[in-house]
Amino acid sequence: MTDPAHAMDPRALLRHLLDAAIARAQPAQGLAGRLPAPPRGRTLVLGAGKAGGAMAAAVDALWPRDAPLSGLVVTRYHHVPPAYRAAPGRIEVVEAAHPVPDEAGQAAAQRIIELTRGLTKDDLVLCLISGGGSALLSAPAPGITLADKQAINRALLKSGASIGEMNCVRKHLSALKGGRLAALCAPARVVTLVISDVPGDDPSVIASGPTVPDASTCADALAIVRRYGIALPEGIEAAWERGELETPKPGDALFEGHEVHLIATPQQALEAAADAARALGIEAHILSDEIEGESRVVGQVHAALARQVARRGQPFARPCVILSGGETTVTVRASGGRGGRATEFLLGAALALQGEPGVFVLAADTDGIDGVEDNAGALVTPDTLARGEALGRQAQDALDRHDAYPYFEALGDLVITGPTFTNVNDFRAIWVP
Structure with a gap:
């Protein structure tokens, strides 16, 4: 029998988890x-x-x-x-x-x-x-x-x-x-x-x-x-x-x-995503619903954890999904860039992962708007950096200029939900099959 987790495309899986989180945060359910x-x-x-x-x-x-x-x-x-x-x-x-x-x-x-x-x-x-x-x-x-x-x-x-x-x-x-x-x-x-x-x-x-x-x-x-x-x-x-x-x-x-x-609350949304993963036979782990800090640095830390899981099965055995929430920040040091904290997190993670095989990452704002753009967030795959370079785009340069939106737009990896009519802040999901 085919394992439903492995039969699902990683992009579809991560989007499924985001949708489950957003659905749990809808006001009608909580009221x-x-x-x-x-x-x-x-x-x-x-x-x-x-x-x-x-x-x-x-x-x-x-x-x-x-x-x-x-x-x-x-x-x-x-x-x-x-x-x-x-x-x-x-x-x-x-x-x-x-x-x-x-x-x-x-x-x-x-x-x-x-x-x-x-x-x-x-x-x-x-x-x-x-x-x-x-x-x-x-x-x-x-x-x-x-x-x-x-x-x-x-x-x-x-x-x-x-x-x-x-x-x-x-x-x-x-x-x-x-x-x-x-x-x-x-x-x-x-x-x-x-x-x-x-x-x-x-x-x-x-x-x-x-x-x-x-x-x-x-x-x-x-x-x-x-x-x-x-x-x-x-x-x-x-x-x-x-x-x-x-x-x-x-x-x-x-x-x-x-x-x-x-x-x-953010925790309820993360639990809904975890339940959605487990319904597919995937073990899910919630790191925290309170993670703060500079977006790119938080991305680097999540990447280090994902590498440890992918290479050594620690602290979680693969296959698994790792979830987190909270609210990161972006200290703007260069003007003119386009992007928000979710895509800045993802550039930090992609640069730290350096194409690590078998690691897929989604980050989004649950209100459907990352910063002031039309995307909720974006996706990182093992070939993100390579595809970017093939298009003449350097992830580090985009990060330095706070210009993550055009980078992920060129790759076709923006996550666009439209307004979700709720808001429980950052959502991040890492899939290590």
């Missing part, structure tokens, strides 16, 4: 059975993130038809599920820019602020939060302009700062992040439903935690911008030194009675 009962008053839905459109559609479908429901959710451009776009429900979904905020995001944030006015203790606010909400929910604090926030966001994205560091800065420049949205919703009850895209699944980091307490401080934010040499608008540094833009902290009475529920 079923997690919604509270309708309140005595009205139910207002507010939210932001790359999964916002799909989360709104799922809530609308699951909420009783005879119970009042309204609200506004902002998501990334082209991230509204087609069925909901064609037949909108009771929750309005608008689109804005990511990863750098734009006027549409600012307008949506202002409308959300206005919708919180007049809430009572009999009302319920459902907050739908997912990765990307930090940029999409752009409400600059006093003394900050949208142009200021755009410049700081661009600098943070190029700096190599971790997602936790970036969101610490964002919280202290916002009128909504870091628990401030929850404060605006008082005295209504707030239930936050979250799809995690951060290592550790900390709700205060996901989309900069608009409805949860923030333990970070202005002093922390100031230390981060100084560490990475990021310029601040005039007066903001002094305001941070005085603690004038501080966020609500743990223990604040405004959070009493509020609930936070994680409805999809």
Whole structure:
């Protein structure tokens, strides 16, 4: 009898695992059975993130038809599920820019602020939060302009700062992040439903935690911008030194009675991929759902592990699949390149593997967008470097210029899913047959 694992093309196998991970992270699956009962008053839905459109559609479908429901959710451009776009429900979904905020995001944030006015203790606010909400929910604090926030966001994205560091800065420049949205919703009850895209699944980091307490401080934010040499608008540094833009902290009475529920996480997505591999008779190993670091370096480390498995059967016996998640970073040292952290990871891995026989690697962002391009990620095969050289392309040169997208495009090895309507961050799979 043919072994189904070995009968499947390596590319098809890796794509199958990615699809399984994305399917597990769909909001409709996680929201079923997690919604509270309708309140005595009205139910207002507010939210932001790359999964916002799909989360709104799922809530609308699951909420009783005879119970009042309204609200506004902002998501990334082209991230509204087609069925909901064609037949909108009771929750309005608008689109804005990511990863750098734009006027549409600012307008949506202002409308959300206005919708919180007049809430009572009999009302319920459902907050739908997912990765990307930090940029999409752009409400600059006093003394900050949208142009200021755009410049700081661009600098943070190029700096190599971790997602936790970036969101610490964002919280202290916002009128909504870091628990401030929850404060605006008082005295209504707030239930936050979250799809995690951060290592550790900390709700205060996901989309900069608009409805949860923030333990970070202005002093922390100031230390981060100084560490990475990021310029601040005039007066903001002094305001941070005085603690004038501080966020609500743990223990604040405004959070009493509020609930936070994680409805999809990176670990769940990795477990779904592992289950899909095992269903094909392939042993699967999850390294971690919290891997961070410079993308190319993380690629080198994964390559070293894959070589050890391929050559020595350690620490895992072959055939096997090795899975990991988290959020790597790219410190931009050269301008003009095209690519994201997934393809940068893959170039680092390919150069370290040097054509290692029998090792195939896929890396992708589970939202379907690697950086700002149209691909989710790409694939590395044992002949990646050789095929690149045959086309006159050098992987090291592409890596040095942060230009991974054209490299994998020329090879026909981009992974394109289109928007997935969810976001549980990085997905990486290595197949060693």
